[in-house]
Amino acid sequence: MELLLAAAIGLLTAGGIYLILRLRTFPVILGLSLLSYACNLFIFAAGRLAPGLTPIIHKGAEGYTDPLPQALVLTAIVISFGMTAVLVMLAIGGHLGGGDDKVDTGVDLNK
Amino acid sequence: MPLFLIAALPFLGALLPWLTIRASRSACAAGSAAFTAAALFGVLQHAPAVMAGQVVVWRMDWLPQAGLALSLRLDGLGLMFAGLILGIGLLIQLYARFYLSPADPMGRFYTFLMLFQGAMLGIVLSGNILMMAVFWEMTSLSSFLLIGYWRHLPAGRQGARMALAVTGAGGLAMLAGLILLGQVAGSYELSEILTKGEVIKASPLYLPILLLILLGAFTKSAQFPFHFWLPQAMAAPTPVSAYLHSATMVKAGLFLMARLWPVLAGTPEWSALVSGAGLVTMVLGAGVALFRTDLKAILAYSTVSHLGLITFLLGLGTEAAAAAAMVHILAHASFKAALFMLAGIVDHEAHTRDIRRLGGLRRLMPLTFALALVATLSMAGIPPLNGFLSKELMLEAASGSGGLVALAALFGAALSVAYCLRFLIGTFLGPRRDAFPHPPHDPGPGLWAAPAVLVVLVMATGLFPMTLLAPVADVAAAAVTGVPQHLHLALWHGLEPAALWMSLAAIGAGLAIWGLWPRLAALPAVPEAKTIYDWKISTLVALSRGVNRLADHGRLAPPLAIASLTILAVGLGAFLTGSHTPGNRALTAIEPATFTGFVLLVAATLGTVAFHRQRLLSLLLIGIAGLMISAFFAWAAAPDLALTQITVEVVTVLLMLLSLSFLPVTTPAESPLPRRLRDGLIAGAVGLGAAALAYALLVRDFAFPSISAFHLANSKPGAGGTNAVNTIIVDFRGYDTFGEIIVLGIAALVIFALAESLLAPGSANDRLLARRPDPTRAGDRHPMMLVVVTRFLLPIAIMVGVYIYLRGHNLPGGGFVAGLVIAIAFLLQYLASGHGWTEAHQRVNHHALIGAGVLVASATGIGAWFAGRPFLTSAYGYIHLPPLEEFEWATAAAFDLGVFLCVLGAVMLALASLSRLAQRGGERPAERAHDVLAEEAEN
Known part of the structure; x- marks a missing residue:
């Protein structure tokens, strides 16, 4: 199972990186979502896999899974929603205000 | 009054104008003046003790490990400066009330002024040099705001920027010098440092320390070659110039040199640098002042010259010269503040400050003329005024240090007599003119009262120096030198002293220079320091543009690709060079x-x-x-x-x-195949790296025990919950969560603000209004089945959400999930019944939900204070209410309620903002005809 999880993380990362290198806002947002999945899975993986165990304290437990990465990932999921929402709004604003949905300004800001 | 309160009063006063300006302009001025007066009263309360030679201290440790303490001290030097800052501050507050026009935002002016006053007071009361550096930077910032107060004037903005750049840069150098000084002395406390003079002067770091600190002092006090910002700062409103350039900002550099005099002065390096710079500045400033035509510019260069004079005295390194410096600081503050205010009155009445357009004002403005006459003669060093006393002390000190120095000092004094004559004659004497932009006459008492008080002081301290001037200068000089000082100030010392003859010579030479004026006026102009400064700044800007251009071309993909590959390379490098255990964890x-x-x-x-x-x-x-x-x-x-x-x-x-x-x-398909291949390669490589790293991590055990065991062991006994994930979120790491819900709330507000800006008139709004939904794609907008089902589901979903929230502490669930579940239930209403219907039925404001969430979470955290515990410490217990089973409660549940409310509000606000765009672009509240149920109810 470790192999599958690692492969999934790798695949999500690769897909995310490919999409954030695109030229339009929507694929970039999709790519960031994929990267968020990958990051969350990776943080979760830092607690190692322990299927069958729980983070709920109860009598007669054989052991527990690592609760700390779970707590970190939980908040990360919510924050990534906030980030995605802001990006979506920026993309809409760029499209409506600027007339296209390109991520590149086409303008050299230094000039 | 404790020193802490005195230091805090101006800052508290800075909060006030915002409120009082709504009442009236006078209330605004009086309100802030009340705080200054209170602080002055507090300082005067300590005056008897300080005059008796004591040092008043107040101290609280802040970061003792870093040598940072909130430490305040008031000694003779501090007393003199605090009195100047607050006393002249009061007069300025009065003057500014009548000087500023009704169009000027007065509340903002008094807020900036009080901030500046607090910063200046902080410098002179600081007992810790790091704290002093903080206040020092604060004066740079607040003076920037004050100088640029008339933000519609380009000259004001440029002057403010230049002042900030020069004094800010000097402040950074000074901070470095102070840190070195603290390292050498072994403490950042002034009381410690002042006893370590020998150690510091013997240290190999003495020269760097001296240079860095002098950079700070010279930039602040406008010493050559950093003098050029001061005249540019004259674009500020006159009350600001009168305050900053007479008694406060520019004296901060002098204060610093005086404060550190015992540990830095007395070496050949000190004398050469400080007295040299002072002498050059004195002569140069006076010379340039002679050629200016703007009244304020003459005064500005005269200030530069007088600052040079005081610096020169401090640089000589003798106790007598240091004492003379104190006398001149007092004298200069009094006559220069008065002169700036009088120049402001002339400008206010005649609508011009150009000496070529002025003249003959003595008949039109007799009172202003009388006040200006006294103040100018004091500036020129004419007896029996206070300027004469200090100038004589300066000439005496100069005569003791060699012929060339004495000659230069004499020349400077003569030039100052000449520009004083020009100032006075050009403005007030000469034939009466009629071609003023505005018919001038004496102003009301509101404007002349403040300079009049100062002029009275100029005369009184000149006539009775031993009663009024010497005691203050004595304690200040004693605090500077560390040895009790007894100045002997008198207008007449007999015929013997060299200073008398030098004074006379200076006056004579000044008259002679004035006699030569018509020929001098034809001399070619010297290059402006501002052009040189502007050239340097534009070179720097061009340089940083060049660096930027290398990195940023307005394209997103290249930096992202470079960053990804760099991360991959660093990770790979670390894996290959670092050591790690073999991966033998069971799969x-x-x-x-x-x-x-x-x-x-x-x-x-x-x-x-x-x-x-x-x-x-x-x-x-x-x-x-x-x-x-x-x-x-x-x-x-x-x-x-x-x-x-x-x-x-x-x-x-x-x-x-x-x-x-x-x-x-x-x-659209835009990327050519090679680009897609390249991106694919990059993505593949980074993905492979991520997979390898994840796999390497998963097959190894922890290198060292993790802290998770602690959380598991303490979840029940410590936080009162069995769900370890939830107890970590709401209790162990509650602070993180607290920050997190605030971030989420801010994100939602950002989205709301973005939506608002799109809905404001503009191209985005036009596009929204022109947009029509595609009817073939839209289909049935509000299918009846969906409407009925979602409304039926709403209470059930809310119940589920509440249940998830309540069980969260012990079983999977909690505020985050509960908030999301209920948000989804509401969102379904938007989808099914339309925005119009949903918003018409929505009673709770989303902003209020976010606010309530943060407030509930904060209140829970603050509640712990009342139990004497740190912020967010949780407590729990068991409650037994008769019909129910015994149940457990924890304060963490209240915190989780805050999380719940904030998440709910944030998600709703984000989506509601988006739906408002939709409403603008097609769907309008009027389209409630689609709302079948509402129609039925109406029928």
Whole structure:
């Protein structure tokens, strides 16, 4: 199972990186979502896999899974929603205000 | 009054104008003046003790490990400066009330002024040099705001920027010098440092320390070659010039040199640098002042010259010269503040400050003329005024240090007599003119009262120096030199002293220079320091532009690609060069169900990438990927995560679906094949790296014990909950969560603000209004089945949400998930029944929900203070209410309620903002005809 999880993380990362290198806002947002999945899975993986165990304290437990990465990932999921929402709004604003949905300004800001 | 309160009063006063300006302009001025007066009263309360030679201290440790203490001290030097800052501050507050025009935002002026006053007072009361540096920077910032107060004037903005650049840069150098000084002295406390003079002067770091600190002092006190910012700062309103350039800002550099005099002065380096710079500045400033035509510019260069004089005295390194410096600081503050205010009156009345257009004002403005006459003669060093006393002391000190120095000092004094004559004659004497832009006459008492008080002081301290001037200068000089000082100030010392003859010579030479004026006026102009400064700044800007251009071309992909590859390279390098244990952790078995999930995830991810140009399809595919991830969390014993992931997934997909109505539905094929291949290679390499890292991590055990065991062991006994994930979120790491819900709330507010800006008149709004939904795609907008089902579901969903919230502390659930579940229930109403209907029925404001969430969470955290515990310490207990079973409560549950409210409010606000765009672009509240149920109810 470790192999599958690692492969999934790798695949999500690769897909995310490919999409954030695109030229339009929507694929970039999709790519960031994929990267968020990958990051969350990776943080979760830092607690190692322990299927069958729980983070709920109860009598007669054989052991527990690592609760700390779970707590970190939980908040990360919510924050990534906030980030995605802001990006979506920026993309809409760029499209409506600027007339296209390109991520590149086409303008050299230094000039 | 404790020193801390005195130091805090101006800052408290800075908060006030914001309120009092609503009452009236006079209330605003009086309100801030009350704080200054209170602080002055507090300082005077300590005056008897300080005059008796004591040092008043107040101290509180802040970061003792870093040598930072909130330490305040008031000695003779501090007393003199604090008196100047607050006393002249009061007069300025009075003057500014009548000087500023009704069009000027007065509340802002008094806020800036009080901030500046607090910063200056902080410098002179600081007992810790690091704290002094903080206040020092604060004066740079607040003076920037004051100088640029008339923000519509380009000269004001440029002057402010230049002052900030020069004094700010000097401040940084000074900070470095002070840190070195503290290192050498072994303490940052002034009381310690002042005893370590020998150690510091013997240290090899003495020269760097001296140079760095002098950079700070010279830039602040406008010493050559950093003098040029001061005249440029004259674009400020006159009350600001009168305050900053007579008694406060420019004296801060002098204060610093005086403060550190015992540990830095007396070496050949000190004398050469300080007295040299002072002498050059004195002569140069006086010389340039002679050629200016703007009244304020003459005064500005005269200030530069007088600052040079005081610096020269401090640089001589003798106790007598230091004492003379104190006398001149007092004298200069009094006559220069008065002169700036009088120049302001002339400007105010005649609407010009150009000496070529003025003249003959003595008949039109007799009172102003009388006041200006006294102040100018004091500036020129004519007896029996206070300027004469200090100038004589200066000439005496100069005569003791060699012929050339004495000659230069004499020349400077003569020049100052000449420019004083020019100032006085050009403005007030000469034939009466009629061609003023505005007919001038004496102003009301509001304007002349403040300079009149100062002029009275100029005369009184000149006539009775031993009663009024000497005691203050004595304690200040004693604090500077560390030895009791007894100045003997008198107008007449007999015929013997060299100073008398030098004074006479200076006056004579000054008259002679004035006699030569018509010929001098024809001399070619010297190059302006400002042009040189502007050239340097534009070179620097061009240089940084060049560096920027290398990195940024307005394209997103290249930096992202470079960053990704760099991370990959660094990770690879670390793995190959670092040491690690072999991976021999037992692997978990692959089950058919999880394998199926994996295949689905792979397919969905690849599909998302492959079909990303068809946006709706790729959105559906990424939804499947998210679903598989939440399924994975469920399998991997993370029920909380599974719940959160699936609810967030729903919300995110809804949001992106909504966004697609405003974005193109397809992505055009723009990338040529080589680019796609290149990106694919980069992505593949980084993905491979991520997979390898994850695998390497998963097959190894922890290198050292993790802190998770602590959380598991203390979840029940410490936080009163059995769900360790939830107790970590709401208790152990409650502070993180607290910050997090605030961030989420801010994100929602940002979205709201962005939506607002799109809805404001502009191109975005025009496009929204022109947009018409595609009828073939829209279909039946509010299908009846959906409407009925969602309304039926709403109370059930709310009940489920409440249940999830309540069980959260002990079982999977909690505020985050509960907030998301209820948000989804409300969002369904938007989808099914339309925005118009939903908003008409919505009673709770989303902003209020976010605010309430943060407030509830804060209140829970603050509650711990009342139990004498740190912020967010939780408590729990058991309650038994008769019909119910005994149940447990924990304050953490109240905190989780805050989380719940904030998440609910944030998600709702984000999506409601988006739906407002939709409303503008097609769907309007008027379209409630679609709302079948409401129609039925109406029938």
